[in-house]
Amino acid sequence: MARVEFRNVRKEFHDQQKGTFTAVEGSDFVINDKEFVVFVGPSGCGKTTSLRMIAGLEHQSSGDIIIGDRVVNNLHPKDRDIAMVFQDYALYPHMTIRENLSFGLRNLKKPKAYIEQKVQEAASILDLESMLERKPRELSGGQRQRVAVGRAIVRDPQVFLFDEPLSNLDAKLRIQMRVELAELHKRLGATIVYVTHDQVEAMTLGERIVVMNKGAIQQIASPTELYAKPRNMFVAGFIGSPAMNFMDAELDGNRVLVNGTVLELPESMLSSSLADYDKKKVILGIRPEDIYGEDFVQNVKVEGKMTTSVQVVEHLGSENLVYFQVGERSVTAKVHPETKAYVGLEKTFILDLGKVHFFDPETEMRISD
Amino acid sequence: MRTTVASRSSSSAFMRFCRDYGWAYLFILAPVLLFLVFTLYPVISALIMSFQHYNPMNTTWIGLNNYKTLFQDDVFWKSMRNTVIFTIGTVPVNIVITFVLSYFIFQMKNSWQTLFKATLYLPTVASGVTLSIVWIAIYDPTSTGLINRFLGLFGIDPVIWLGQSSTALFSLMLMNWLGSHGAGIILYLAAMGGIPKSLYEAADIDHASGWTKFARITWPLLKPTTLYLLVTGVITSFQVFISVYLMTHGGPNFATTTIAYLIYDTAFKFYDFGLASAQSFVLAIMIIIVSVIQFKFLSSDVEY
Amino acid sequence: MHSKSKIIMVTVASVILGLWAIVTIIPLYWMIIGSVQDTTLSATYKPQMIPSIWSVAPFERFFSKTSAWRWLFNSVFISAVLTATNVFFGSLAGYAFAKLKFPGSKTVFWVLLSTMMIPAQVTLIPLYVLIINVFNLGDTYTAIILPGAVSVGNIFLMKQYMSSLPTSLIHAARIDACSEFGIFWKVILPLAKPGLAVLAIFTFVTSWNDFFWPFLITSSDEMRTIQVGLASFVFAESTDYGAIMAGATVGALPMMILFFSLQRYFLQGITIGAVKG
Numbered sequence: 001m002a003r004v005e006f007r008n009v010r011k012e013f014h015d016q017q018k019g020t021f022t023a024v025e026g027s028d029f030v031i032n033d034k035e036f037v038v039f040v041g042p043s044g045c046g047k048t049t050s051l052r053m054i055a056g057l058e059h060q061s062s063g064d065i066i067i068g069d070r071v072v073n074n075l076h077p078k079d080r081d082i083a084m085v086f087q088d089y090a091l092y093p094h095m096t097i098r099e100n101l102s103f104g105l106r107n108l109k110k111p112k113a114y115i116e117q118k119v120q121e122a123a124s125i126l127d128l129e130s131m132l133e134r135k136p137r138e139l140s141g142g143q144r145q146r147v148a149v150g151r152a153i154v155r156d157p158q159v160f161l162f163d164e165p166l167s168n169l170d171a172k173l174r175i176q177m178r179v180e181l182a183e184l185h186k187r188l189g190a191t192i193v194y195v196t197h198d199q200v201e202a203m204t205l206g207e208r209i210v211v212m213n214k215g216a217i218q219q220i221a222s223p224t225e226l227y228a229k230p231r232n233m234f235v236a237g238f239i240g241s242p243a244m245n246f247m248d249a250e251l252d253g254n255r256v257l258v259n260g261t262v263l264e265l266p267e268s269m270l271s272s273s274l275a276d277y278d279k280k281k282v283i284l285g286i287r288p289e290d291i292y293g294e295d296f297v298q299n300v301k302v303e304g305k306m307t308t309s310v311q312v313v314e315h316l317g318s319e320n321l322v323y324f325q326v327g328e329r330s331v332t333a334k335v336h337p338e339t340k341a342y343v344g345l346e347k348t349f350i351l352d353l354g355k356v357h358f359f360d361p362e363t364e365m366r367i368s369d
Numbered sequence: 370m371r372t373t374v375a376s377r378s379s380s381s382a383f384m385r386f387c388r389d390y391g392w393a394y395l396f397i398l399a400p401v402l403l404f405l406v407f408t409l410y411p412v413i414s415a416l417i418m419s420f421q422h423y424n425p426m427n428t429t430w431i432g433l434n435n436y437k438t439l440f441q442d443d444v445f446w447k448s449m450r451n452t453v454i455f456t457i458g459t460v461p462v463n464i465v466i467t468f469v470l471s472y473f474i475f476q477m478k479n480s481w482q483t484l485f486k487a488t489l490y491l492p493t494v495a496s497g498v499t500l501s502i503v504w505i506a507i508y509d510p511t512s513t514g515l516i517n518r519f520l521g522l523f524g525i526d527p528v529i530w531l532g533q534s535s536t537a538l539f540s541l542m543l544m545n546w547l548g549s550h551g552a553g554i555i556l557y558l559a560a561m562g563g564i565p566k567s568l569y570e571a572a573d574i575d576h577a578s579g580w581t582k583f584a585r586i587t588w589p590l591l592k593p594t595t596l597y598l599l600v601t602g603v604i605t606s607f608q609v610f611i612s613v614y615l616m617t618h619g620g621p622n623f624a625t626t627t628i629a630y631l632i633y634d635t636a637f638k639f640y641d642f643g644l645a646s647a648q649s650f651v652l653a654i655m656i657i658i659v660s661v662i663q664f665k666f667l668s669s670d671v672e673y
Numbered sequence: 674m675h676s677k678s679k680i681i682m683v684t685v686a687s688v689i690l691g692l693w694a695i696v697t698i699i700p701l702y703w704m705i706i707g708s709v710q711d712t713t714l715s716a717t718y719k720p721q722m723i724p725s726i727w728s729v730a731p732f733e734r735f736f737s738k739t740s741a742w743r744w745l746f747n748s749v750f751i752s753a754v755l756t757a758t759n760v761f762f763g764s765l766a767g768y769a770f771a772k773l774k775f776p777g778s779k780t781v782f783w784v785l786l787s788t789m790m791i792p793a794q795v796t797l798i799p800l801y802v803l804i805i806n807v808f809n810l811g812d813t814y815t816a817i818i819l820p821g822a823v824s825v826g827n828i829f830l831m832k833q834y835m836s837s838l839p840t841s842l843i844h845a846a847r848i849d850a851c852s853e854f855g856i857f858w859k860v861i862l863p864l865a866k867p868g869l870a871v872l873a874i875f876t877f878v879t880s881w882n883d884f885f886w887p888f889l890i891t892s893s894d895e896m897r898t899i900q901v902g903l904a905s906f907v908f909a910e911s912t913d914y915g916a917i918m919a920g921a922t923v924g925a926l927p928m929m930i931l932f933f934s935l936q937r938y939f940l941q942g943i944t945i946g947a948v949k950g
């Protein structure tokens with residue numbers, strides 16, 4: 001019964017100098033019971049504010065927040081049946097790990113035996129048993145991270161809230177913790193709301209992802225759908241690395257004109273909504289991994305050819321990034337390392353026309369297919 | 370959708386306000402109450418008093434008369450002069466002394482730094498009363514006094530340091546020069562330690578002379594500290610009282626009467642609270658002007 | 674060549690520093706050394722830099738002629754209470770201003786801060802009238818303590834200090850069902866210990882050394898603090914040199930001992946909240 005729902009939630013901050021700033025506007029969503037949902041977006045997009053509003057650390061300016069079957073608008077954080085893991089772990093430096101883990105339960109005046117049992121459970125889940133009497137400063141970054149998670153686990157909350165919990169770890173540890181968190185979710189079967197600015201983390205952890213920008217929700221979808229059918233240019237550019245390329249184009253029946261090059265679209269791409277844009281300007285989006293060098297094409301059903309000169313080549317080992325110019329926009333292709341490419345080379349690139357996206361140049365919304 | 374509306378009906382806007390902010394107001398309650406009673410009320414009361422002939426039995430409103438009396442009073446002007454001379458004679462001198470001492474200490478090894486910091490700081494923890502008593506003994510006009518004894522070694526006759534108008538104010542200034550550098554030295558050393566070494570290394574690469582490094586790097590980067598010491602020094606010396614009260618009683622012939630001492634004298638010797646309040650507002654305005662100048666020059670460097 | 678001039682520079686600096694340190698220390702040395710020589714024994718004996726006859730008689734006379742033990746008790750008691758109230762209320766308010774959001778917080782803080790510009794002389798007279806005539810508190814501990822129970826300067830220092838503590842700990846404690854006062858007491862205070870120590874030490878020394886307000890508000894001998902008592906003793910007994918120096922030593926020595934035992938706090942604490950870089 002631990003769903004989380006936002007109904008038209010809005011949050012404004014007032015500052016005497018800077019005036020009113022809207023951090024979150026008209027936010028509506030439902031997070032289902034036992035679901036792992038990731039909020040992702042650039043800094044200042046409102047994702048952390050949304051999380052804090054669920055926690056009760058910030059109060060929304062208007063709208064309702066529902067956790068389980070209760071409207072929690074006026075509830076104190078301690079009464080919301082949530083637990084939170086902070087970016088900087090927020091472990092109490094003057095308390096031992098045991099005291100850190102039990103602090104919340106002690107404040108709630110739970111029986112001693114119960115507290116002891118909960119702490120032991122959490123410690124064994126997270127492999128912290130040997131360090132219960134130590135202070136946080138004696139622990140490594142990864143261990144502190146686990147204590148922070150442990151502090152949430154002992155509370156047995158309906159909802160776990162994670163605020164960029166891995167961003168202070170080094171790359172290797174981050175991947176390891178990512179796996180551990182995914183396992184933990186399966187094991188606890190709890191609802192998890194997770195905030196990150198790292199789209200890889202979002203894609204690997206989230207069952208559903210909420211993409212936010214400038215206080216507004218851009219799209220809520222599964223990782224696969226987010227990648228395959230981004231709702232607008234922001235989502236398209238934010239999800240995937242390197243980012244999706246955009247080109248100015250004009251539609252003419254089943255043909256697209258891009259910077260003087262004519263591309264013929266396959267039947268599958270043509271839809272009624274695209275037909276509305278006939279003879280009009282559109283934005284064509286294509287991911288770097290859907291562009292190939294002419295000499296190394298893999299599994300492309302409908303090819304679009306585009307010849308241009310190579311500007312920069314980056315060798316990444318498993319693949320190469322080739323940069324070239326289309327009109328005024330720079331385009332990146334992620335190609336097989338054996339693809340021939342060097343600066344100044346006139347080269348023909350193959351676009352997988354079955355995987356292009358179209359956006360309205362005014363609204364930047366996806367033209368659905 | 371079945372949702373129970375938790376505590377919405379019971380919590381009015383007021384309740385919610387109390388819940389969100391009540392604690393914060395409670396936390397600042399004690400200082401705010403004390404402020405209202407022991408600062409705000411007295412300031413307003415002093416302002417009103419300065420327009421009155423104050424008498425516990427029969428207080429009369431006399432408008433600007435206190436201020437008129439004040440500005441026609443030779444002793445007031447003399448106290449202004451003394452205060453300004455004392456300030457000009459001590460604050461810049463002390464800053465130079467403090468700076469030179471800090472610069473020297475900075476060249477030392479760490480253990481020596483600590484020794485000198487501690488030694489030079491020591492007089493700062495001694496009370497004004499103690500220091501005044503000791504300096505009365507040092508300035509003893511007979512040949513018992515330490516300074517007169519020292520001068521005696523060179524065949525100079527004993528000087529009545531505190532007892533004659535020509536030397537009394539100077540004596541108070543001399544005492545001030547020899548012992549109020551502790552805090553300043555620590556601030557300067559902290560600031561000097563905060564200057565990145567790379568700046569000096571870059572200057573070395575550019576073949577800058579020692580003087581250039583001092584004038585172009587050290588001094589400009591220490592300017593905030595210097596200004597801070599200047600302003601706090603001026604404000605403190607505007608209010609110099611204990612040494613005047615204990616060592617000279619403002620005399621001889623008002624030669625050491627400072628404004629702070631004059632206010633005390635007017636209020637608690639002559640019990641003219643109205644006039645004393647007027648005098649205190651003149652002092653307040655002088656200090657506020659200095660503080661505002663501080664704010665203008667320092668606002669970008671000092672964290673509030 | 675370069676290192677040679679450096680050596681000369683350091684030598685000159687050391688000599689000047691050494692001389693200046695001696696000059697700085699001499700008054701205090703003169704005080705202590707004056708308190709262990711009994712000048713009343715012979716009319717011709719002058720206090721010496723290195724005494725030929727040591728004596729504790731000046732101290733005995735100082736304590737027997739005055740209520741110095743009572744004054745010392747008063748000073749310890751008043752300084753201790755002022756330290757406790759300033760540390761507690763100063764850190765509580767400093768924490769509220771630094772970390773809690775509430776309407777008017779900035780305004781209240783700036784009003785408090787701006788009154789720091791007003792010199793004590795302005796408020797002195799009404800404060801005197803208020804304590805003596807209105808509250809009828811003249812010559813009491815309450816009168817000495819109450820107006821200085823929380824100084825704005827200390828709130829300012831604590832606000833500066835508290836601002837540097839991580840806000841996420843406060844949020845974590847709030848989620849951990851800690852009450853708002855509990856957060857301050859169980860999380861913030863333990864974290865702020867170094868800052869509190871500095872605040873406590875400086876408040877204690879300032880209160881111990883304070884002269885003017887206790888001097889103004891006390892009238893009976895047994896309510897005097899050591900500083901006020903000392904001043905009254907000097908006015909009454911201007912001839913007994915040794916006893917006067919003994920008194921001065923009694924007034925200053927506790928703080929000097931405190932300074933040497935807590936040097937680290939003194940020497941680092943002064944920079945809190947003063948100037949950036």
